Amino acid sequence: MLAFVLRRLFQAILVMLVVALVSFSLFRFVGDPISVMVGQEATQEDRERMRQELGLDQPFPVQFAAYVGRIVQGEFGISYRVGRPVIDLILERLPATLELAFCAAIFALVFGVGFGVFTALRRARFSSKAIMTFSLIGVSLPTFLIGIGLIYLFSVELKWLPSFGRGQVTDLGFWTTGFLTLSGLKSMVLPAITLGLFQMTLIMRLVRSEMLEVLRTDYIKFARARGLSDRAVHFGHALKNTLIPVITIMGIKLGSLVAFAIITETVFQWPGVGFLFIASVQSVDIPLMATYLLLVALFFVTINLIVDMLYFIVDPRLKSGVALARH
Amino acid sequence: MTETSEALLEVRDLVVEFPTRRGILRAVDQISFSLMPGEVLGLVGESGAGKSLTGTALIGLLEPPGRIASGTVRLKGQQINGLPPEELRKIRGRRIGMVFQDPLTSLNPLYRVGEQLIETIRTHLPLSEAEARQRAVDLLMEVGIPAAERRLDSYPHEFSGGMRQRVVIALALAAEPELVIADEPTTALDVSVQAQIIAVLKRLCREKNTAVILITHDMGVIAETADRVAVMYAGRIVEIGPVRDVIKSPRHPYTKGLMGSIPDPEAEAERLIQIPGSMPRLTHIPKGCAFNPRCGFANDQCRTERPPVRAVGKGSVACFLDEAQLTALSLEARR
Ligand SMILES: Nc1ncnc2c1ncn2[C@@H]1O[C@H](COP(=O)(O)OP(=O)(O)O)[C@@H](O)[C@H]1O
Ligand code: SF4
Ligand SMILES: [Mg+2]
Numbered sequence: 001m002l003a004f005v006l007r008r009l010f011q012a013i014l015v016m017l018v019v020a021l022v023s024f025s026l027f028r029f030v031g032d033p034i035s036v037m038v039g040q041e042a043t044q045e046d047r048e049r050m051r052q053e054l055g056l057d058q059p060f061p062v063q064f065a066a067y068v069g070r071i072v073q074g075e076f077g078i079s080y081r082v083g084r085p086v087i088d089l090i091l092e093r094l095p096a097t098l099e100l101a102f103c104a105a106i107f108a109l110v111f112g113v114g115f116g117v118f119t120a121l122r123r124a125r126f127s128s129k130a131i132m133t134f135s136l137i138g139v140s141l142p143t144f145l146i147g148i149g150l151i152y153l154f155s156v157e158l159k160w161l162p163s164f165g166r167g168q169v170t171d172l173g174f175w176t177t178g179f180l181t182l183s184g185l186k187s188m189v190l191p192a193i194t195l196g197l198f199q200m201t202l203i204m205r206l207v208r209s210e211m212l213e214v215l216r217t218d219y220i221k222f223a224r225a226r227g228l229s230d231r232a233v234h235f236g237h238a239l240k241n242t243l244i245p246v247i248t249i250m251g252i253k254l255g256s257l258v259a260f261a262i263i264t265e266t267v268f269q270w271p272g273v274g275f276l277f278i279a280s281v282q283s284v285d286i287p288l289m290a291t292y293l294l295l296v297a298l299f300f301v302t303i304n305l306i307v308d309m310l311y312f313i314v315d316p317r318l319k320s321g322v323a324l325a326r327h
Numbered sequence: 328m329t330e331t332s333e334a335l336l337e338v339r340d341l342v343v344e345f346p347t348r349r350g351i352l353r354a355v356d357q358i359s360f361s362l363m364p365g366e367v368l369g370l371v372g373e374s375g376a377g378k379s380l381t382g383t384a385l386i387g388l389l390e391p392p393g394r395i396a397s398g399t400v401r402l403k404g405q406q407i408n409g410l411p412p413e414e415l416r417k418i419r420g421r422r423i424g425m426v427f428q429d430p431l432t433s434l435n436p437l438y439r440v441g442e443q444l445i446e447t448i449r450t451h452l453p454l455s456e457a458e459a460r461q462r463a464v465d466l467l468m469e470v471g472i473p474a475a476e477r478r479l480d481s482y483p484h485e486f487s488g489g490m491r492q493r494v495v496i497a498l499a500l501a502a503e504p505e506l507v508i509a510d511e512p513t514t515a516l517d518v519s520v521q522a523q524i525i526a527v528l529k530r531l532c533r534e535k536n537t538a539v540i541l542i543t544h545d546m547g548v549i550a551e552t553a554d555r556v557a558v559m560y561a562g563r564i565v566e567i568g569p570v571r572d573v574i575k576s577p578r579h580p581y582t583k584g585l586m587g588s589i590p591d592p593e594a595e596a597e598r599l600i601q602i603p604g605s606m607p608r609l610t611h612i613p614k615g616c617a618f619n620p621r622c623g624f625a626n627d628q629c630r631t632e633r634p635p636v637r638a639v640g641k642g643s644v645a646c647f648l649d650e651a652q653l654t655a656l657s658l659e660a661r662r
Contacts, residue, residue, distance in 0.1 A: 218432035224388055225427070226447045226498055227420025236446075237435050244437070316482040317436060 001312070008308050012301045017068070019297035023290035024067045028060075071294065077287035081280065086287045090273055090295060095175045096166055097265070097272030101257040103188050104196030104264075108254065112200045113243070116207025120215065121234060131204075138201035143260065147194040147267035154190060162187045164269040195264040199253045206249060211242040244315055251307030255300045334401075335505055335538050336362040336385075341398035341408075343377070343384050343562075345609075352609040354380045356562040357398065359636070364505065365536040367529070369553030369570065371544060371585070373606050376559040378542045382508045384408075385540075386423050387415040402506075421451040424499035424537075426509040426528070430492035430516070434483035440467075440494050441479030444501060451502035466497040470527050489520035496528055503535055510542045525552055546586065550574050555642075558582045561607055561617035568642020578644045578653040581618045616647070624648055 042050075051057050055066055070076075076086045115135070119128040138146075155163035167183030169176045178184030214220060215238055223233045262274035269275070273292060280288035312318050343355035355377045362368050370378050383389050385400055387408065400408040407418060419425070427433050435443060444463035448454060454462065460479070467475035470493040483491055492512060499507055509528060513521035529552055532539050541553055549556050549570060557567040558579065566579040577583045584602035604621040607613060616634050619625040628647050636645045639653055646653065 218427055218429060219435045221388065222425070222427055222433040222495070222498075223435065224416075225386060225419055225425035226450070226501070227416050227418070228446065228450055229416065232446065232450070237438075240437050241435065315437065316439075317484050 004312065005309070008305055012305055015301050016294075016297060019294060020068055020071060021064065023293045024064055026286050026290045026293075027067075076291040076294075079280070079285055079288050081283040081285040081288070086291045089276060089288065090291060092176075093271060093273045093276045095177060096270060097258060097261050097274060099178060100188070100191055100195060100264070100270060100272060101254075101261055103192035104199070104257050104261075105254040106196075107192050108196040108199035108203055108257075109250065112203025112250075113207050115200075116204040117211060117234075117239060117242075119204070120208045120211035123212070132208075135201040135204055138197050139205075143194060143198060143263045144267050146197055147190070147264060150190045150194060151267075161189050163190070166271060191264050191268040191270055194267065195257060195261060198260070199257060202253055203246070203250055206246050207242060210246055211238060214238045214241045217241075240314075244311070247311055247314070248307055251303050251310075252300075255303035258299045259296050333363065334361040335364045335366075335403060336540075337399075337401040337404075338385070339399045339401075341381070341384060341400065342396040343380050343389065343393060344396040345393050347392075349610065351396075353396075353612070354393070354562050354609055355384065358557075358559070358562075358564045359398075360557050360564060360567055362506070362538050362540065365533070365538055366555065367532070367539040367541060367553045369549035369556035370540055370542045370559060371546060371549055371556060372559035373544065373585075375606060375608075377562040378559055379510050381559070382425070382510050382540065382542055385508060386419050386425055387412075388419070388425075417451075420447060420499075420504070421502045422504050422506065424502075424504040424507040426492075426495055426499045426507060426512045428511040428514050430488055430495050433495045434491060436483055439480050439482055440486070444479070444494075444498060447498055447501045462501075463497075466501060467494070469500075469531060470494070470497045471523075472497075487520075488516050489524060492516060492520075492524050493527060496524070496531070500531055500535070500537070504537060506538045506540065507532060508540045508542070511544070512541075513545075513548070514543070521548075546574065558585065561612055562609070563617060563645065564636075565618065565646070566642065566644045568640065568644075572640060572642060576658070578639055578642075578656055579646050580622050580624055580648075580656065583656055616645075624652070 055063060058066075074087065076090075078084065079086050079089055082089060115131050119131055122128050141149075151163045154161045162183070165187060166178045167185075167187035168181040169178045169184055170180040178188055219241075220233060220238055223237045228237070261270075261272060262277060264270065265272045265274035266278055273295065277289065277292045279285075280292070338361065339359050340357045341355055341359070342353060342357055345352040345354060358377075358381065360368065370381065372378055380389070380393070384395055387410070389395065395408050398408070399406050402418065402422060407415065410418075434440070438446075441460065441463055444466060445456065445459045448459040448462050449456070452459070452462075463479055464475045467478060472478055472490060472493055478486075483494070486494065496512075499509075507528075512528065513524050516524060525548055528539070528541075531537070539552075541549070543549060553570045555568060556570045556573045557564045558573065558577075558581065559565070560581050566573060566577065566582045568578075573582060574586060577586050581602070602621050607617065607620075613620055613630070615631045616622070616625070616629045619629040622629065626647070632647075634645045634647045636643050639650055644653060648656070
């Protein structure tokens with residue numbers, strides 16, 4: 001177990017270093033940081049002196065090491081556009097994005113697994129076929145179209161739900177939440193569905209096909225032969241086996257919600273980091289872009305790590321080092 | 328009909344069909360047999376003869392589109408095919424247990440062996456968790472698993488193949504069913520443990536007076552274990568009778584060929600089936616007697632009409648040859 005954790009941790013650190021390299025390269029290769037920082041009237045000497053002070057004359061590996069060192073200490077630089085520490089800007093916006101991604105993830109998980117199981121168990125039903133057809137639309141339509149469609153239906157036509165913003169939020173000091181007010185909750189519905197729909201359909205199709213496979217296995221047949229009730233067979237024996245291989249993929253999918261949030265946040269003018277990122281791209285705010293990149297990567301890596309651990313805990317075969325055979 | 332009331336299981340003209348795009352396939356074709364309480368019936372035949380489907384049909388677990396198209400299955404006189412699913416479920420595991428071929432895949436890999444046993448026991452018997460646990464320990468001991476109490480908390484992958492099949496047998500016998508259907512219970516196992524598994528099954532069923540339908544293509548196992556044997560060919564039972572008669576003096580031409588496949592301890596090499604050709608696929612079952620293309624005695628009648636099942640000696644045979652000819656065959660086999 002410990003060796004497994006250490007190996008995974010090592011891999012995670014490696015991934016983060018690669019991402020750090022990419023984000024560091026942004027500074028080097030997208031425009032000259034010195035000309036961004038100094039005014040127009042600075043002399044060539046001023047520039048050289050500044051270059052030395054910032055260590056920009058050092059060889060690449062040394063500069064990169066220094067960059068990683070700063071990141072580890074939590075120094076991500078100052079936003080070119082706003083002139084405040086990037087990390088502050090991002091932390092202000094993070095709760096909005098995390099709450100959105102969380103709700104989208106819950107939506108995707110609950111409905112994805114629910115529909116997946118339903119359509120697998122009631123394969124011949126009309127409603128199953130309807131759900132499957134409908135899910136094709138979910139997979140093929142671009143996110144922004146779904147968002148606009150939902151806004152049109154529920155905000156413009158029915159006037160049930162707000163079409164933009166977070167509604168009224170409550171400031172808890174370290175966190176601003178939309179969960180404590182009705183308008184906050186109502187504002188969450190459409191963006192969360194928009195963001196989660198794609199993942200929901202993916203999870204649903206995954207769960208369905210995995211479940212159908214599991215239902216064909218010998219141990220399910222044997223469970224039936226033992227006279228267990230349908231409920232025990234389906235939800236005790238089949239579902240657990242279905243979810244194990246699905247966990248990994250679901251984890252990755254849900255991790256990507258934070259990255260996908262960019263589009264949804266733009267459509268719904270959601271004040272999250274994705275929205276902030278778009279603004280920073282427009283003004284070539286390199287420190288912010290680089291930090292956003294790191295943040296999203298950190299998210300992926302952390303979720304992957306958690307998923308691997310979960311896998312380990314859920315499947316007894318892994319603990320004893322037996323290779324995970326399919327059946 | 329006194330026999331009907333005595334018999335534990337009574338199968339009459341059972342037909343299992345699969346509707347397919349190219350027509351209906353008959354995998355089991357009008358088979359009839361009965362089983363007394365505590366009796367061991369061997370069901371033999373080549374792969375694809377319909378043995379497994381017969382077993383799954385009896386416990387109502389045919390996978391759609393497969394279905395029982397006609398015929399009856401009676402358990403102690405009560406017709407059980409066509410019962411509502413919930414009624415059938417209560418019979419499965421409680422009155423008819425099942426052991427499948429591959430112990431490696433029969434157990435759910437994610438649940439401890441004890442959990443699976445206790446779940447099965449409590450599904451059928453009104454026992455508390457603690458009582459069921461005790462019963463699970465007893466069952467594991469009965470099937471010969473050492474340190475049963477501790478092994479209850481092991482996962483299936485922590486057992487060897489032979490030990491897993493013992494667990495499967497324990498599960499099948501958990502509620503003391505009246506009948507166990509064992510579908511090639513040793514085929515997937517190492518040769519060295521096959522005999523032990525059969526011995527365990529045999530001993531427990533004798534102790535509890537459980538009847539057994541033992542499906543296998545191993546005539547050696549049948550010879551040692553079964554009271555009677557039914558021989559299947561292309562979905563039909565061609566011969567059924569006391570095991571000694573069928574093995575020592577097979578009457579049906581197919582059985583006679585099949586008996587050539589019993590390993591003879593005296594002979595150095597195993598003798599193989601001497602029948603030319605192979606069993607037809609379901610899509611190409613010949614008219615008349617399904618065996619006629621491979622039979623050395625086939626006549627015109629065999630190619631057009633289906634032979635009726637006739638009582639011969641203590642058993643019955645589906646063949647047009649008359650009793651004298653069949654007896655001559657059996658005598659020839661004895662040499
Ligand atoms: N789901 C199915 N659809 C069509 N044919 C099937 C199906 N399952 C089994 N069969 C056919 O039924 C026949 C009998 O199968 P089975 O009972 O498994 O034979 P065995 O005697 O080897 O146990 C085989 O020819 C097989 O191809
Ligand atoms: S009925 Fe005819 S073809 Fe069939 S086994 Fe008897 S003799 Fe051979
Ligand atoms: Mg079989």
